[in-house]
Every structure is written in structure tokens, then in C-alpha cells.
Amino acid sequence: MRWLAALLHPATAPLGSLRNQLLRWLILPLVALVALNAVSVYRDALETADIAYDRSLLSSTRALAERVTVRGGKVVANVPYVALDSFETDTLGRIYYKVTGLRGETVSGYDDLPAVPPEVPRSDLYPALVRFYHADYNGEPVRIAALLQPVFDDTMRGIALIQVGETLDARRALSRRILFNTLLRQALMVLAVATLVWFAVRLVLRPLMRLKNEVETRPLSDLSNIDQALVHREVRPLVAAMNGTMARMQDLIASQRRFIADASHQLRTPLAVLKTQAELALREDNQEAMRAIVRSIAGTTDSTIHLANRLLTLARIEHGGGSAQGGPVSLAAVAAQVGLELAVPAVQKGIDLALEAEEGSDTTVAGQELLLHELVSNLVDNAIRYTPAGGSVVVRVARQEAGVLLEVADSGPGIPPEEHGKVLMPFYRAQATLEANPGGTGLGLAIVRDIAELHGAAPALDRSAAGGLKVTVLFPTSKAAPLKAS
Known part of the structure; x- marks a missing residue:
């Protein structure tokens, strides 16, 4: 069953209907609790019925004990035939009795009525020397009350035993009636509660149904906000x-x-x-x-x-094609590789392309090597394109306390400070760069900005020592590999 699978394996089981899950988790535990309550009520009712029947059985035993006397040195039971009929039969079963004298002789009643087991304790519920026990008699289970009755006259005194037993027909009939009434009341209560829960769940989920209908009937082009007042407070974070x-x-x-x-x-x-x-x-x-x-x-x-x-x-x-998740990448090695790849255009223009990296310094960052290569390549390519012949481009990689620093400086025309923010946008080109390279695309620094942001960094533009442009990217410590122990 799917609800059992959801209970045993909540991570892999299909969710299914929220309404059905609420009904199951509300009604099924309720049914289980009601069943346990019914068992408890039934047991309590049976115990109460046993106490009531035992009290009635004790009353019959006492009534018989009052007719037991001593005459001529013998114990006698003065039980008239009318009383015997009332003792020996009942509307729902039979009643048996036995009176035992001082020496264990049977004075009256049924000789073969089962004796009192020695392990049966005296009842503490009544101010009498009485013990109750179950036995089988004539192939039927019976409940017997055994009362010790003091008897005496001027010549003798002692204790007589009066036993009165009854078949369990009346008790069983009462037990069945109690069970039926208990189950009927509990079933009616479960039905009433289930009906109320069903209506309550429908009422509570109605706002979600309205939300579903609104989302389903919206045009594809409608991406406006959904009114949070349509749903309950607990669902508003989802909206x-x-x-x-x-x-x-x-x-x-x-x-x-x-x-x-x-x-x-x-x-x-x-x-x-x-x-x-x-x-x-x-x-x-x-x-x-x-x-x-x-x-x-x-x-x-x-x-x-x-x-x-x-x-x-x-x-x-x-638009989602790039991710900064990856392994450790040596930024100095990436810069050296880019320098080798762009050495030919630099030599063709007579540009001095230099790489400065501290020997033994840990310049490892966490990221994608392909994206970092694209970032460095765009910075160096831009520097070579906009630096006039005979100029210089310096690529510097260094480990700092805050992270790993990448710096590309050139001796080109530079960019005015007021345009530093604009040139990071796609297709925007500063006037100085238009004059130096009319065929540029205006995308290099935009690509650098996006890759840097994916790695938790941001490019900073400034004037280089040679009067050109200096672009600095500092990869923060959280995105950089930890410093090696010295």
C-alpha cells in the first residue's frame, strides 16, 4: 500500500493526494485509538459485570447460609423446596449449591460440586470469609462462591462451608451485550468524526484548490505575482x-x-x-x-x-551554462598557459608580455579551470588588443591574506574612471577603446565580470602604473584553497 510505503520510505515514496494523506493520517490513527479504547471499555465493563454478578452470587450464598443451623449436634440446612427451585435454576442458566458440615460431610446440595482450590485467596471486596473461583461442572464452566459460615449451639461450634455456583450463560449474554453496545457506539463515533474530518479537510484545502485553478488558468505570458491572501499563513512562504x-x-x-x-x-x-x-x-x-x-x-x-x-x-x-563548482585550480598555471597561447599576437605587435607569480606561493582556487582560463584569456587578449605596438602587458598572480589576487595591467589608452562601471556591461565600449580598436566587440569585460561573480569575486578597474588600464580580480578566501602549512 502506498501509504505504508510512504511511512517506511518517505524519501522515495510518491506523495500522492494531500487530501487522501490527511484523511488517512487523521482517520486511521483515530480508528486504532478507538479500537484500543473499545477493548479497554469492554474489559472495564466485564470487570464491573463480574463484580455485580459476584455480589449477587454472594447474596445467594448468604441467604443459604442463614438457613444453616446446628440441631442435636448436627449441621442441618433448612432449605424449603421453593427456595431450592430458585437456587437450582435461573432464567439464563443453572445454579448449584452445596452445604458441607463441620467434619466435611455433605449436609445438602450437590455432592460432586468442585471443591475450593487451595491457591484461591479470600476476597477483600466484602466483609465475609468468601472466595470466588472458576471450575467445570457437568461439562459447563461455572463461577462458584465459597463462604465459611460459623455455626454453634450449646453442645458444639464450628465452621460450615456453603458453596453456590452458577453457569456463565448470564455473564456471557451480558458480555455480548456490552461488547455490541460498545462497538456500536464507537463505530457511530468514528463515522461521525470521519465525516467531520472529511468536510474539514475539504474546507481547509479549498484555498489550495483555488490557487491551483488560478495558476492553471493563467496565460503563458502572465508571470505576475500570486496574491498571498488566497492561501493560509503556513502556505504563504510557498507562494x-x-x-x-x-x-x-x-x-x-x-x-x-x-x-x-x-x-x-x-x-x-x-x-x-x-x-x-x-x-x-x-x-x-x-x-x-x-x-x-x-x-x-x-x-x-x-x-x-x-x-x-x-x-x-x-x-x-x-543563462545557466556555467558553474563555479569544480576542483582546485592553480591560477598561476592558468595564467602561464594563457601567456603561451597569446604570445604570438603579443610578439607580432612588439608588446612585452610578462607574468609575475611568487615562486612557491599557493595560488590555488576552487572553480572550473575552463571558466578561469576564459577569464584570464579575455583580460590578456583585451590588454594586447588595446595596447599600442611596443607597449607592455603585465599579468600578476599572488596569494594574499584575503585570497588569491589576479592583476592584468597594460600601457594602453586606459578607460576614464566615470566609465569603469559601464564597460562591464555587454556591448558597451569606451570612447578611448573605440579609437584604439574600432573592430572590438565590447564583450570581453562583461564575460570577465560574469565568470568572476560565479567564483565569488568581482573585477575592479583602475589606472595602471604605465598609464593604461589595470583590472584586478580578488578571489576571496571562502572560494580559495586553504594556505599550505609552512
């Missing part, structure tokens, strides 16, 4: 979380729309240039002019590929 999710979805959709619009705008220009260059090449008959146009097409294609690659990188990072 607030849903509203937060829809707000993030709105931001994501808006970001995607802006990205698509910006990407379309950025790609439209180089594609139009390519088309124009191709049309010129088709109309050109001069071989040298044709080669010049083809070289222009190749340059435009390279720029378009560079733009497309950066757009894809930015889209992957901004």
Missing part, C-alpha cells in the same frame, strides 16, 4: 517562493530578449559588410583588387567568428 521564481523568470526572459536584440544588432553589421564585400568581389575583374577584397573578407570573417564565440560564451555563462 512567496513561487512569486520569487516567476520574478527571476521575468528577469531571465528580459535578459534573453535584450541579449538576442543586442546580438542581432552586433551581428547585423559584420554580416552586411561580408555581403557587400562578396558582391564587390563578384564584380571585380582585377586579380590584385580581388585578392585585397578576399583579404578583407577573411578579416571580417575572423572578427565575426570572434564576436560569435564571445556571444556564445556570454550566453552560456549568463
Whole structure:
């Protein structure tokens, strides 16, 4: 059963219906408790009935004991036939009696009535020397009261034993009646409580049903907040979380729309240039002019590929494709690898590309090596692109108390302080960078910002010692590997 599976394996069992689960967890324990209560009530009722029947049995025994006397040195029982009939039969069973004299002789009654077992204690419920016990007589279970009755006259004195037993028919009939009445009352109570619980659960869950209907009937484009007043106070955190999710979805959709619009705008220009260059090449008959146009097409294609690659990188990072979860990465090793990869364009421009890393210093950070490589590569590539021929680019990696520091400084035109925040946005280009490199994409620093944020850091822009731009990224201690013991 699914409810039993949910109890034994709550993590893997299907949740199913909330209404059914509430009904089961409310009604089934109630039924179990009512059953236990019914058993307890039934036992108490039987005990009370036994006490009542034992009292009646003791009264009959006392009535018989009052007719036991001593005459002529013998114990006699003066029991008239009318009394014997009343003692020996009852409407629901039979009654047996026996009077035993001082010397163990049977004075009156049934000789073979079972004797009193020696281990049966005297009853403390009554001010009499009486013991109650169960026995079998004539193939039927009986309940017997054994009363010790003092008898005496002028010649003798002693204790006579008066036993009165009755079959259990009357007690069993009363037990069945008590059981039936108990179960009937308990069943009616369970039915009434179950009905009330069913209506209560329906009433309590009605706001959730209204919430479900509102969410189901909403248009796909409607991501507005859901009114928290529609549900109970305990469910409002869930509605607030849903509203937060829809707000993030709105931001994501808006970001995607802006990205698509910006990407379309950025790609439209180089594609139009390519088309124009191709049309010129088709109309050109001069071989040298044709080669010049083809070289222009190749340059435009390279720029378009560079733009497309950066757009894809930015889209992957901004919209969930990138994650900072990963193993330890040596930032100094990443910077050295980037330096080797970009050494050729640096040499072609006569730029002095240098890497400064403290030997033996632990520059390990927790993150994805591919993303960190992309971050360093964008910073160094930008520095080489905007640094004039004969300039310098310095990449510095160092361990500090607060974390691992990455610094890229160049001797290019730099960026005015008032534009430091703007150049971190996609497609924004400062005036100085436009003049130094008209074919740039405006995406390098935006990619750097997003990757740094994934690793718990943020890029900081400043003026370098050579008058150009200095970009600093400090990976905090919480995201950096612990310092090695010295």
C-alpha cells in the first residue's frame, strides 16, 4: 500500500493526494485509538459485570447460609423446596449449591460440586470469609462462591462451608451485550468524526484548490505575482517562493530578449559588410583588387567568428551554462598557459608580455579551470588588443591574506574612471577603446565580470602604473584553497 510505503520510505515514496494523506493520517490513527479504547471499555465493563454478578452470587450464598443451623449436634440446612427451585435454576442458566458440615460431610446440595482450590485467596471486596473461583461442572464452566459460615449451639461450634455456583450463560449474554453496545457506539463515533474530518479537510484545502485553478488558468505570458491572501499563513512562504521564481523568470526572459536584440544588432553589421564585400568581389575583374577584397573578407570573417564565440560564451555563462563548482585550480598555471597561447599576437605587435607569480606561493582556487582560463584569456587578449605596438602587458598572480589576487595591467589608452562601471556591461565600449580598436566587440569585460561573480569575486578597474588600464580580480578566501602549512 502506498501509504505504508510512504511511512517506511518517505524519501522515495510518491506523495500522492494531500487530501487522501490527511484523511488517512487523521482517520486511521483515530480508528486504532478507538479500537484500543473499545477493548479497554469492554474489559472495564466485564470487570464491573463480574463484580455485580459476584455480589449477587454472594447474596445467594448468604441467604443459604442463614438457613444453616446446628440441631442435636448436627449441621442441618433448612432449605424449603421453593427456595431450592430458585437456587437450582435461573432464567439464563443453572445454579448449584452445596452445604458441607463441620467434619466435611455433605449436609445438602450437590455432592460432586468442585471443591475450593487451595491457591484461591479470600476476597477483600466484602466483609465475609468468601472466595470466588472458576471450575467445570457437568461439562459447563461455572463461577462458584465459597463462604465459611460459623455455626454453634450449646453442645458444639464450628465452621460450615456453603458453596453456590452458577453457569456463565448470564455473564456471557451480558458480555455480548456490552461488547455490541460498545462497538456500536464507537463505530457511530468514528463515522461521525470521519465525516467531520472529511468536510474539514475539504474546507481547509479549498484555498489550495483555488490557487491551483488560478495558476492553471493563467496565460503563458502572465508571470505576475500570486496574491498571498488566497492561501493560509503556513502556505504563504510557498507562494512567496513561487512569486520569487516567476520574478527571476521575468528577469531571465528580459535578459534573453535584450541579449538576442543586442546580438542581432552586433551581428547585423559584420554580416552586411561580408555581403557587400562578396558582391564587390563578384564584380571585380582585377586579380590584385580581388585578392585585397578576399583579404578583407577573411578579416571580417575572423572578427565575426570572434564576436560569435564571445556571444556564445556570454550566453552560456549568463543563462545557466556555467558553474563555479569544480576542483582546485592553480591560477598561476592558468595564467602561464594563457601567456603561451597569446604570445604570438603579443610578439607580432612588439608588446612585452610578462607574468609575475611568487615562486612557491599557493595560488590555488576552487572553480572550473575552463571558466578561469576564459577569464584570464579575455583580460590578456583585451590588454594586447588595446595596447599600442611596443607597449607592455603585465599579468600578476599572488596569494594574499584575503585570497588569491589576479592583476592584468597594460600601457594602453586606459578607460576614464566615470566609465569603469559601464564597460562591464555587454556591448558597451569606451570612447578611448573605440579609437584604439574600432573592430572590438565590447564583450570581453562583461564575460570577465560574469565568470568572476560565479567564483565569488568581482573585477575592479583602475589606472595602471604605465598609464593604461589595470583590472584586478580578488578571489576571496571562502572560494580559495586553504594556505599550505609552512
